[in-house]
Amino acid sequence: MAGLFVSLEGIDGSGKSTQGRLLAEALRRAGHTVTLTREPGGSPGAEEIRRLVLEGHVDRWSPETEILLFTAARRDHLERTIRPALDRGEIVITDRFADSTRIFQGITRGDLTDMVDRLHVLMIGVEPDLTLLFDLDPSLGLARATARAGTELRFEDMGLSFQERARAGFLALAARHARFRVIDAAGDAETVADRVRSVLAPHLPRR
Numbered sequence: 320m321a322g323l324f325v326s327l328e329g330i331d332g333s334g335k336s337t338q339g340r341l342l343a344e345a346l347r348r349a350g351h352t353v354t355l356t357r358e359p360g361g362s363p364g365a366e367e368i369r370r371l372v373l374e375g376h377v378d379r380w381s382p383e384t385e386i387l388l389f390t391a392a393r394r395d396h397l398e399r400t401i402r403p404a405l406d407r408g409e410i411v412i413t414d415r416f417a418d419s420t421r422i423f424q425g426i427t428r429g430d431l432t433d434m435v436d437r438l439h440v441l442m443i444g445v446e447p448d449l450t451l452l453f454d455l456d457p458s459l460g461l462a463r464a465t466a467r468a469g470t471e472l473r474f475e476d477m478g479l480s481f482q483e484r485a486r487a488g489f490l491a492l493a494a495r496h497a498r499f500r501v502i503d504a505a506g507d508a509e510t511v512a513d514r515v516r517s518v519l520a521p522h523l524p525r526r
Contacts, residue, residue, distance in 0.1 A: 322405035323524060324445075326416040329453035330485045332460030333504045334511060338453065339414045341512045342519070346410055351523070354404040357414040358392065362399040365392035382428040389420045390438045397443060410524075416447055422488040427481055449522050451515060452493050453504035457482035460504075 327335040336357070343355040359369040372380065372388050380388065393416070404411045417439050425435040461482050493499035500518045504511055 321408045323410045323449070323522065324401070324405055324447045325410065325412045325519070325522075326418065326447040326450045327412065327414050327453065328416070328418045328450055328489060329504065330455065330457055330460045330482050330489070332462070332464030333453040333455045334463075334508065335414050335453050337508055338451075338502075338504075338511055338515055339412050341508065342515055343412055345512070345516060346523075352407070352409045354400065354409050354411045355414075356396070356400055356411065358396060358416055358419065359389055360392070361396040361401070361413065364395040364399075368392040368395075382424045382431055383434070386420060386424045386431065386435055386438060389424065390442050393417065393420075394442050397445060401445075408524075413447075416450075417443060418450060418489070418492060421492060422485050426488045427484045447498060449519070450493075450496070450499045451518065452489055452499055452501045453511075454486070454490065454501050455504040457486050460486075 327339050329335050339355055339357075343353045346353045358365070359372055360366045368388055368391060372385060372392075396413075401411055401413065417435075420439075421432065421435050425432040457479060461479055490501070493501055502511065502514050502518065
């Protein structure tokens with residue numbers, strides 16, 4: 320795949336979506352072609368699955384079923400959105416990718432890491448070129464997330480201890496993989512955006 324594949328990760332309320340939008344806008348102004356997408360979602364079929372996994376009661380699905388649903392959504396997203404854009408030489412920015420499944424289903428609700436990893440190898444087989452981890456105090460992130468209007472609050476409703484385990488899991492994952500860059504997500508949006516652009520700059524393709 321010829322383009323640059325960047326994933327944005329972090330706990331709920333860490334500002335990934337806002338930063339993804341700001342980054343895409345900045346890159347387009349600089350002359351880059353950018354596909355901004357999200358998970359679960361990013362393709363028509365995956366968006367249908369998104370509604371299944373992000374809405375409803377916290378006990379709607381078991382962790383094992385969630386892994387299958389997220390993997391199915393990711394496969395469709397990869398086939399229909401990510402691979403075609405990368406093959407066109409674009410910069411792809413996705414709000415969440417496989418690392419979210421590794422954390423939210425793989426370790427925070429039981430030890431299902433091996434299942435997540437085996438399904439990823441079998442059905443996805445792709446890692447981002449660069450992963451930006453937005454790190455934020457879980458209590459602040461949860462307050463931000465629950466203040467948003469909407470129905471996609473299933474994971475937020477799992478509470479603060481869930482978000483604390485997720486943050487610890489993300490930081491441990493970042494320590495093991497060189498593709499990660501940890502971004503301090505505290506502060507106003509433009510301050511964080513400056514941090515993001517500084518980290519990303521050495522990885523951008525030349526114009």
